[in-house]
Amino acid sequence: MQSYIPIFLMIGVSAFLGIVFLVLQRFLGPHRPNPEKLSTYESGMPPVKSARERFSVKYYMVAVLFILFDIEVIFLYPWAVNFRALGLFGYVEMILFILILLVGYLYILKKGALQWD
Amino acid sequence: MEISPVIEALIKIIVVIFFILLPCVAYLGVQLERKLSAWIQNRVGPNRVGPYGLLQPLADIPKLFFKEDIVPAAANKFVHSLGPLISLTIAFSTFAVMPFGDTLPIVVNGVVHNISLQIANVNIGVLYVLALSSLAVYGITLSGWSSNNKYSLLGGIRSSAQMISYELSLGLSIIGIVMLSNTLQLNDIVKAQSGYYLFGFLPNWNIFVQPIGFITFFVAMFAETNRLPFDLPEAEPELVAGYHTEYTGMKFGMFMLSEFLAMFAAAGMITTLYLGGWQAPYIEYLNLSPFVVSLVQVGAFFTKFALIVVFFMIVRWSMPRFRYDQLMNIGWKVMIPLSLLNIALTGLFILKPIHTWFN
Amino acid sequence: MDIRQQKILAALENKDTSVYFKDALDNEMVLNMGPQHPATHGVLRLLIKLDGETVAACVPELGYLHRGYEKLAENCSYHEFIPHTDRLDYLSPLMNNTAYVLAVEKLLGIEAPKRAQYIRTIISEMARVSSHLLGIGALAMDVGALTVFTWTFREREKMYDIFELLTGARFTTSFTRVGGLAHDMTPDVISAVKAFFDQFPEKFNECITMLNTNRIFVERLDGVGRISKEKAIAMGMSGPNLRAVGVDCDLRKTQPYLIYNEIDFDIPVFNDGDCLSRYYVRLNEVKESVKIIRQCLEKMPAGPVHANEPKKVLPRKEQVYTKMEELIHDFMLINFGVNPPVGEVYHAVEASKGELGFYIQSRGEGHPWRLKIRSPSFMNLQSTSMLVEGGMISDIVAVLGSLDPVMGEADK
Numbered sequence A: 001m002q003s004y005i006p007i008f009l010m011i012g013v014s015a016f017l018g019i020v021f022l023v024l025q026r027f028l029g030p031h032r033p034n035p036e037k038l039s040t041y042e043s044g045m046p047p048v049k050s051a052r053e054r055f056s057v058k059y060y061m062v063a064v065l066f067i068l069f070d071i072e073v074i075f076l077y078p079w080a081v082n083f084r085a086l087g088l089f090g091y092v093e094m095i096l097f098i099l100i101l102l103v104g105y106l107y108i109l110k111k112g113a114l115q116w117d
Numbered sequence B: 001m002e003i004s005p006v007i008e009a010l011i012k013i014i015v016v017i018f019f020i021l022l023p024c025v026a027y028l029g030v031q032l033e034r035k036l037s038a039w040i041q042n043r044v045g046p047n048r049v050g051p052y053g054l055l056q057p058l059a060d061i062p063k064l065f066f067k068e069d070i071v072p073a074a075a076n077k078f079v080h081s082l083g084p085l086i087s088l089t090i091a092f093s094t095f096a097v098m099p100f101g102d103t104l105p106i107v108v109n110g111v112v113h114n115i116s117l118q119i120a121n122v123n124i125g126v127l128y129v130l131a132l133s134s135l136a137v138y139g140i141t142l143s144g145w146s147s148n149n150k151y152s153l154l155g156g157i158r159s160s161a162q163m164i165s166y167e168l169s170l171g172l173s174i175i176g177i178v179m180l181s182n183t184l185q186l187n188d189i190v191k192a193q194s195g196y197y198l199f200g201f202l203p204n205w206n207i208f209v210q211p212i213g214f215i216t217f218f219v220a221m222f223a224e225t226n227r228l229p230f231d232l233p234e235a236e237p238e239l240v241a242g243y244h245t246e247y248t249g250m251k252f253g254m255f256m257l258s259e260f261l262a263m264f265a266a267a268g269m270i271t272t273l274y275l276g277g278w279q280a281p282y283i284e285y286l287n288l289s290p291f292v293v294s295l296v297q298v299g300a301f302f303t304k305f306a307l308i309v310v311f312f313m314i315v316r317w318s319m320p321r322f323r324y325d326q327l328m329n330i331g332w333k334v335m336i337p338l339s340l341l342n343i344a345l346t347g348l349f350i351l352k353p354i355h356t357w358f359n
Numbered sequence C: 001m002d003i004r005q006q007k008i009l010a011a012l013e014n015k016d017t018s019v020y021f022k023d024a025l026d027n028e029m030v031l032n033m034g035p036q037h038p039a040t041h042g043v044l045r046l047l048i049k050l051d052g053e054t055v056a057a058c059v060p061e062l063g064y065l066h067r068g069y070e071k072l073a074e075n076c077s078y079h080e081f082i083p084h085t086d087r088l089d090y091l092s093p094l095m096n097n098t099a100y101v102l103a104v105e106k107l108l109g110i111e112a113p114k115r116a117q118y119i120r121t122i123i124s125e126m127a128r129v130s131s132h133l134l135g136i137g138a139l140a141m142d143v144g145a146l147t148v149f150t151w152t153f154r155e156r157e158k159m160y161d162i163f164e165l166l167t168g169a170r171f172t173t174s175f176t177r178v179g180g181l182a183h184d185m186t187p188d189v190i191s192a193v194k195a196f197f198d199q200f201p202e203k204f205n206e207c208i209t210m211l212n213t214n215r216i217f218v219e220r221l222d223g224v225g226r227i228s229k230e231k232a233i234a235m236g237m238s239g240p241n242l243r244a245v246g247v248d249c250d251l252r253k254t255q256p257y258l259i260y261n262e263i264d265f266d267i268p269v270f271n272d273g274d275c276l277s278r279y280y281v282r283l284n285e286v287k288e289s290v291k292i293i294r295q296c297l298e299k300m301p302a303g304p305v306h307a308n309e310p311k312k313v314l315p316r317k318e319q320v321y322t323k324m325e326e327l328i329h330d331f332m333l334i335n336f337g338v339n340p341p342v343g344e345v346y347h348a349v350e351a352s353k354g355e356l357g358f359y360i361q362s363r364g365e366g367h368p369w370r371l372k373i374r375s376p377s378f379m380n381l382q383s384t385s386m387l388v389e390g391g392m393i394s395d396i397v398a399v400l401g402s403l404d405p406v407m408g409e410a411d412k
Helices: A002-028 A058-081 A083-111 B005-040 B056-065 B077-097 B125-146 B150-181 B186-191 B211-224 B249-274 B290-316 B324-351 C003-014 C069-073 C082-086 C093-108 C114-142 C146-167 C187-212 C215-221 C229-234 C275-299 C317-322 C324-336 C376-381 C384-388 C393-403 C407-411
Strands: B103-108 B111-116 C029-033 C045-051 C054-061 C343-350 C355-362 C370-374
Touching: A002 B005, A002 B056, A002 B077, A002 B249, A058 A083, A058 B150, A058 B324, A083 B324, B005 B056, B005 B077, B005 B249, B005 B290, B005 C146, B056 B249, B077 B125, B077 B249, B103 B290, B125 B150, B125 B186, B125 B249, B150 B186, B150 B211, B150 B249, B150 B324, B150 C029, B186 B249, B211 B249, B211 B324, B249 B290, B324 C215, C045 C384, C045 C393, C054 C384, C054 C393, C069 C082, C069 C370, C082 C093, C093 C114, C093 C343, C093 C355, C114 C146, C114 C187, C114 C275, C114 C393, C146 C187, C187 C215, C187 C275, C215 C275, C215 C393, C275 C393, C317 C324, C355 C376, C376 C407, C384 C393
Parallel strands: none
Antiparallel strands: B103 B111, C029 C045, C045 C054, C343 C355, C355 C370
């Protein structure tokens, strides 16, 4: 655990730096708001409806696919670290794993989940 | 004289942030980018502030503090400030595991102290970098959502879709290296790249051992850093400025800063994983003292690093941008199969090395 | 104000000019692109309905740069309107000057001398080159290649220096006059033009090699914004956009004006009707224009640049100050204008954006009773929604860039 302390320190220092930036900006910059200035920019037009509405499901699809595949990628890491120790057996096993992964991949390809327009 | 590891780490962090990263952003980032783009575009570039315009970044960056911070009335104020903060923190934190060199032997009172030139030598270095690059999506997505602006929202969603798609091929590309070096520790991965390859003179860098992995990793890194040709989140002609449309002053500056830092982190990772990190080839023939060797190695790291950064910039100023569907097609239909192929081939070549194939 | 006018006014006042979509499904986002937007080439407003990244519907809204030039012309004398034509297609003002005076000359029944016609051809083609350079550069910038834009702008900048030398102004040239030109093309301008076009092909090749050999650029445009031949004709497309759908129609060949029938040049035609074809047509037109200018420079005869029609053509200033006759003509022309015969006339030229026509109706007065401008950008923009629907957001900018509209001309 000892070796992780610097990482937390680094995150702490950089977050602190970011907060310093925000605070400095708050005090150094002018502050003269008016309703026009604070309006949402939409090409110089009053916005048509709010931005916070439901948006297309296609974007969620990417997220779902990502989670499925990313977990499988993470499974590959412990195997890769021990690759030389596992030898041919591990290799064949993992090729099988990747093949199963590929079946899923081909399935989503066939289903058209990777058609973007 | 013994100093506690916490103090040592703090000193290293301060040195890295204030004496390496911020000057790098100012000169290798802002100034070089402006000058290089000017040279590419038949312009002169900044040449007024200081000799040859060298003080331009010092004028550019503080200026942002004196700009009004405009938060749109419809925005979520807290998240609006949180977005750039997350981006900046994540961008800095990546450098915690970056090995800038091996160890620097410093002799104090006749005792040799080996100072590790890496802030944190953790055993999950690679995973840490991957985790941070996943987290970087939050800064952009949150700022895109919080502005309550449709361009920002589209930019934010686009960028999350893009970054998570390339995250996969990024993770898959590195597996080849992990298989070769059997470690996730970045410094050990660099050490594993010592020696020579094939004909005895080509350095044993992963770029020569893992050409397919290098290409997929390189492209994925471009996509992760949102630079042209993958800068869809801030595609200027269609989305105005993408996720930072509603940001002004230093908050915008923080996005710029984190963008440059992300590019540097990408360059640093490419150097570390594929270009032998701090390894300087043929240095053992020169019979230098360990201290000088260490300095030369740091120099080697920064040379490779700077070359990659310059390459990033040249690409940015000479390429058009992808369309969303083209980008996703490359990510899902080209990069993932290629990196899976890379894993299979790497395993095959490790189990039966190339010189044993023809006997 | 009569009752009819009052009714029209009331209707205009009550008219809600905002645009709504009938059924905005919940997960479809309505986005405003323009009028103040980096990619809409001026002040075009596009209301788009998005399903994810796909454009479900698009409504273009024009008129943000409307200055009422057609109405203004009714209160200008024929000469006074020439500076206004600069502001139509502000990327090729010389071409508009030429087109307008050609229409007026047709109405008056006079013709400029040969040398003036050669010079008009040269400046028209130079305007075409400069406009297409911007079109290509802006298209490249819209799809993300910023650098090519500055490269083509460098060439345009050199051309503007020549325009400055020739007309005294870089942008608002107002160079032509009814029955001739403001003044002759001096030898140093001719040598400047020659010097420019000696180095131009190489520099131009540099720019387009950057684009043509770039796979991302070609794939961004290939098959995007496709329109069929019939639809393009039905929507009134003209110019490079029409020639990109395979219609071999160029007014320089079909209704030769100036001295185009004495010049040897080709009309580039491409058949795909997508953004890439439109880009290729422009690119090849630039090369043809260079050919035309070279031939014109070779063949250009010596002689006057003003028609010998004292009652219709403005006299030279130095003569006005020294000769009685000219002073009287100048007084009459400035105060009462050229009084063309009663009648109407339409003259169109092949401008850089398409068919630029001026329709003038005269009642024998010093100013037109009605002047209608057939602006190619306006007609080309009509098909915008047809071209972008079903594509992606990024395609909108590619389509707009390839249509190459100029809002000054579309809104008039």
